[in-house]
Amino acid sequence: MFTKILIANRGEIACRVAATARRMGVKTVAVYSEADVDARHVALCDESVPVGPSAARESYLRADKIIAAALATGAQAVHPGYGFLSENAGFAQACADAGISFIGPPASAIDAMGSKSAAKTLMEKAGVPLVPGYHGEEQDPDFLQAEADRIGYPVLLKASAGGGGKGMRIVESSEDLKAALASCKREATSSFGDDKVLIEKYLTRPRHIEIQVFADSQGNCVYLFERDCSVQRRHQKVLEEAPAPGMTEERRRAMGEAAVAAARAVGYVGAGTVEFIANQDGSFYFMEMNTRLQVEHPVTEMITGQDLVEWQLRVASGEALPLRQDQLRINGHALEARIYAENPDNNFLPSIGRLRHLRMPEAVSFSLGDNPAHPAAVRIDSGVRAGDAISPFYDPMIAKLIVWGCDREEALAQMASALSHYQVVGLMSNIAFLKRLVESPPFAGADLDTGLIERNQDVLFPAPQPAGFDVLALAAVALVLSEPRYVASGAGDPWARADGWRMNMPLRRRFHFIDHASPLDVAVSYRSQGWLIEQGAAAAQASVVRHDGSDYAIRLDGRLVRGTVVIDGEDVHVFTGERHALLRYIDPLLHAGEAEDEGGRLTAPMPGKIVAILVSKDEAVLKGAPLLIMEAMKMEHTIAAPRDGVVQELLYATGDQVEEGVQLLSFQA
Ligand code: ADP
Numbered sequence: 197m198f199t200k201i202l203i204a205n206r207g208e209i210a211c212r213v214a215a216t217a218r219r220m221g222v223k224t225v226a227v228y229s230e231a232d233v234d235a236r237h238v239a240l241c242d243e244s245v246p247v248g249p250s251a252a253r254e255s256y257l258r259a260d261k262i263i264a265a266a267l268a269t270g271a272q273a274v275h276p277g278y279g280f281l282s283e284n285a286g287f288a289q290a291c292a293d294a295g296i297s298f299i300g301p302p303a304s305a306i307d308a309m310g311s312k313s314a315a316k317t318l319m320e321k322a323g324v325p326l327v328p329g330y331h332g333e334e335q336d337p338d339f340l341q342a343e344a345d346r347i348g349y350p351v352l353l354k355a356s357a358g359g360g361g362k363g364m365r366i367v368e369s370s371e372d373l374k375a376a377l378a379s380c381k382r383e384a385t386s387s388f389g390d391d392k393v394l395i396e397k398y399l400t401r402p403r404h405i406e407i408q409v410f411a412d413s414q415g416n417c418v419y420l421f422e423r424d425c426s427v428q429r430r431h432q433k434v435l436e437e438a439p440a441p442g443m444t445e446e447r448r449r450a451m452g453e454a455a456v457a458a459a460r461a462v463g464y465v466g467a468g469t470v471e472f473i474a475n476q477d478g479s480f481y482f483m484e485m486n487t488r489l490q491v492e493h494p495v496t497e498m499i500t501g502q503d504l505v506e507w508q509l510r511v512a513s514g515e516a517l518p519l520r521q522d523q524l525r526i527n528g529h530a531l532e533a534r535i536y537a538e539n540p541d542n543n544f545l546p547s548i549g550r551l552r553h554l555r556m557p558e559a560v561s562f563s564l565g566d567n568p569a570h571p572a573a574v575r576i577d578s579g580v581r582a583g584d585a586i587s588p589f590y591d592p593m594i595a596k597l598i599v600w601g602c603d604r605e606e607a608l609a610q611m612a613s614a615l616s617h618y619q620v621v622g623l624m625s626n627i628a629f630l631k632r633l634v635e636s637p638p639f640a641g642a643d644l645d646t647g648l649i650e651r652n653q654d655v656l657f658p659a660p661q662p663a664g665f666d667v668l669a670l671a672a673v674a675l676v677l678s679e680p681r682y683v684a685s686g687a688g689d690p691w692a693r694a695d696g697w698r699m700n701m702p703l704r705r706r707f708h709f710i711d712h713a714s715p716l717d718v719a720v721s722y723r724s725q726g727w728l729i730e731q732g733a734a735a736a737q738a739s740v741v742r743h744d745g746s747d748y749a750i751r752l753d754g755r756l757v758r759g760t761v762v763i764d765g766e767d768v769h770v771f772t773g774e775r776h777a778l779l780r781y782i783d784p785l786l787h788a789g790e791a792e793d794e795g796g797r798l799t800a801p802m803p804g805k806i807v808a809i810l811v812s813k814d815e816a817v818l819k820g821a822p823l824l825i826m827e828a829m830k831m832e833h834t835i836a837a838p839r840d841g842v843v844q845e846l847l848y849a850t851g852d853q854v855e856e857g858v859q860l861l862s863f864q865a
């Protein structure tokens with residue numbers, strides 16, 4: 197076994213590899229870019245070496261710097277993780293040339309599978325079933341048109357050198373082919389430097405089912421069963437599970453044996469994944485082979501009780517596979533959800549920012565010394581800590597949440613519960629979306645295919661729910677208790693006191709919130725018998741039962757309501773387990789000051805668009821009341837009343853684009 201390895205990656209996969217190495221007594225060397233100086237993976241490794249600027253192509257993709265770092269630190273092997281250099285045959289070869297073990301397949305196997313077209317030709321020879329299509333050398337547009345016509349529409353164009361869902365085009369009819377071909381080739385050239393394409397019959401309602409294979413250098417090759425990765429957005433996996441619902445023993449064996457045949461055909465060594473596309477009737481076709489450890493490998497670890505990174509290290513150091521095919525078993529069911537920094541409501545656009553608040557569900561968090569061979573109910577593979585930034589330089593995946601249950605139903609319940617306890621503030625995440633997905637009837641009922649998200653828009657993207665009284669009450673309580681006079685007074689909890697203690701607290705406080713563009717007022721009043729919270733027609737007597745950091749338990753008319761409230765500038769995040777509500781709090785002092793500086797004129801702070809007008813002409817408003825909301829630089833800005841007064845004239849309408857500094861409305865104090 198190696199005594200020291202270098203991990204040529206970052207984020208959760210680098211942390212995950214470090215965990216296994218630590219358990220096996222193997223020392224680790226991290227590499228890091230400028231953006232990652234303080235990253236979690238650097239802290240977890242025994243040594244670390246800087247490899248350049250933040251841009252991946254100047255650091256994590258620099259084979260020369262990584263090999264130099266391995267040589268300088270005396271690492272005997274390099275683990276490439278996934279992405280970056282993991283499927284780069286040149287890098288695998290350069291490691292070998294430098295006398296360093298590449299923890300992955302031989303360069304020749306990466307090469308053989310690197311081109312989807314060439315791989316298909318090989319697979320055809322090995323007797324592995326292929327999707328009807330064309331994967332030859334000829335690239336003349338008229339020829340490809342004729343091939344597509346022969347295959348029959350719809351067809352799928354793929355970049356032969358492609359990956360990560362890039363460059364794919366669905367073509368519905370013959371007339372659309374030429375235009376799609378041109379745009380596919382453009383994207384293939386810019387993303388992969390190779391414009392070669394292949395054509396496949398586009399299957400309707402297919403499932404993505406892949407087989408984990410493992411081979412050693414002594415001629416053994418096994419499959420560790422399947423993963424179902426049908427739930428995708430933009431051809432990218434979102435949820436993965438093992439085993440695949442509805443899989444029969446017979447089909448499992450057929451797919452497993454086809455995958456082993458595929459691996460053997462290219463002289464494979466190490467961990468690999470053979471991806472199949474399957475029809476609803478179970479028939480399946482080879483799609484591609486990923487010659488690396490896959491993002492979703494933990495679900496396989498959970499159901500087999502095997503640590504695949506340990507297997508990788510053993511195989512790379514020359515040992516035989518730890519188990520034979522007949523010693524491998526499936527135990528229970530596992531699900532993985534990829535937690536992304538992205539906005540599902542805006543076409544899953546990545547979101548960057550700092551994790552100002554991060555709380556993960558109670559988990560046997562996969563950290564140093566843990567062994568995935570003991571299935572934990574909840575496992576989290578994470579590359580970040582609270583306070584860390586998600587930068588624009590790398591993949592927006594924050595972490596992976598993996599759960600295990602005796603069966604699918606138990607795993608689903610674990611996942612829903614774990615997602616409810618996953619709190620992120622500081623950037624957009626897909627957590628709430630994942631929860632809706634996991635609980636949606638088609639996913640819960642295992643009615644799986646790659647179009648599941650597209651087809652269930654109404655369930656997965658519901659209209660925003662209004663905050664509701666409990667959420668507003670929690671927000672108001674948190675705002676009162678976070679005021680400096682309470683924090684500094686050390687006088688204890690004012691809510692619990694019945695003696696009329698209220699320091700400088702006015703008898704009645706009014707909080708202005710905006711909930712999805714609707715203004716809401718919450719009043720908090722001191723009464724001799726306690727506190728009264730009012731919102732619209734609803735009211736409740738309130739007392740604080742517990743207040744610990746950002747966690748609150750309050751009693752509302754005798755009902756216990758718990759939640760976490762994170763106040764982030766003017767954003768108030770309320771997590772109740774059931775949901776994550778985001779309210780905008782209009783701080784009257786803050787806004788009054790701004791407006792007064794401008795001499796009472798209510799002007800646009802920057803160029804942008806009017807997204808909501810919250811008042812009407814001649815309406816009387818109180819100081820601090822929200823008047824309108826602008827959107828600029830992807831952020832919302834609320835314009836509030838500088839003092840008590842009357843709206844005289846609205847100068848723009850919702851949807852209008854305005855220049856910086858223009859007057860938005862006139863207002864009479
Ligand atoms: P597939 O390639 O079939 O989508 P995976 O879901 O396992 O298989 O891999 C996700 C893809 O996203 C990989 O091909 C990898 O190139 C890319 N990727 C994911 N995370 C990262 C990361 N942290 N750094 C670089 N690339 C990444």
Ligand code: ADP
Nearest residue numbers: 358359360361362396397398399404431483646
């Ligand atoms: P990548 O290299 O980007 O992972 P793949 O060839 O693995 O590309 O395909 C990615 C996804 O695209 C699949 O998981 C599936 O959802 C969809 N897909 C690929 N081929 C087909 C096909 N012939 N018919 C329908 N969907 C397909």
Ligand code: MG
Nearest residue numbers: 360471484486
């Ligand atoms: Mg793929």
